[in-house]
Amino acid sequence: MGTKQYTGSPEDADLMRADSLAREIFADVANKWAFLIIEFLGERTLRFSELRNEVEGISHKMLTQNLRMLERNGLVQRKVHPTVPPRVEYTLTEAGRALRATVDGMCGWTHTYLGHIEESRRRFDA
Amino acid sequence: MGTKQYTGSPEDADLMRADSLAREIFADVANKWAFLIIEFLGERTLRFSELRNEVEGISHKMLTQNLRMLERNGLVQRKVHPTVPPRVEYTLTEAGRALRATVDGMCGWTHTYLGHIEESRRRFDA
């Protein structure tokens, strides 16, 4: 994801592919719902309805939509128990947990700079 | 950003405020353009037009909009040189650089799990 100065050399093909894919993944994952889902899921295994309660404010639709997306990218594992009524559980994969580590970093950052941000906002809004 | 089990005790007031603010910041910052801007800015100082070129695909509007947002939250510093034509330079603040460290983590994560993700997608799309 560095500067893009492709000269056309053979090795660049992979870099370009990787870069554009990285962008795509960024666009997928870098939205607040995905982050919140990953963060709340943590090391746990939660059902659809449990997630719905934890991530408050998320709609039924956005939850399923983001869960599908995360599953497609291999970040969450979806386990369906063939019972009635159905019981579906979601867990972070290894890749998901690795991503969560970085999201945790963002959470930590948020708390560290909370004051800084609030003050900056006050000054700006004047 | 942990579980929200507020009992109503006095100390909880701050936690709730911090939590909701953290959410708000998440919603602000967790979008691909903001990430890309932060990532490309790095340790450098760039002009508006330079940023426009680096972050390819971003529109005039989205760039200004995100730059304002980042400035408001105290993540970038905006320096206007009173010349004609105007010259405006953007730099990450300390808070911005700290956030960038975590965004870097995400970039690293992307490259580490690129193969995993591609394969997972192929399987899912079948």
Next chain:
DNA sequence: CTGTATCCGCATTGATACTG
């Protein structure tokens, strides 16, 4: 060059209803 404002199409989102 940088920035604001306006218009407008389109995608995202929520609400609702329905299936297994």
Next chain:
DNA sequence: CAGTATCAATGCGGATACAG
């Protein structure tokens, strides 16, 4: 309970024009 589908709204984002 979990998931899909449909519809309507609204808000995002791009294009354009214009000002300093």
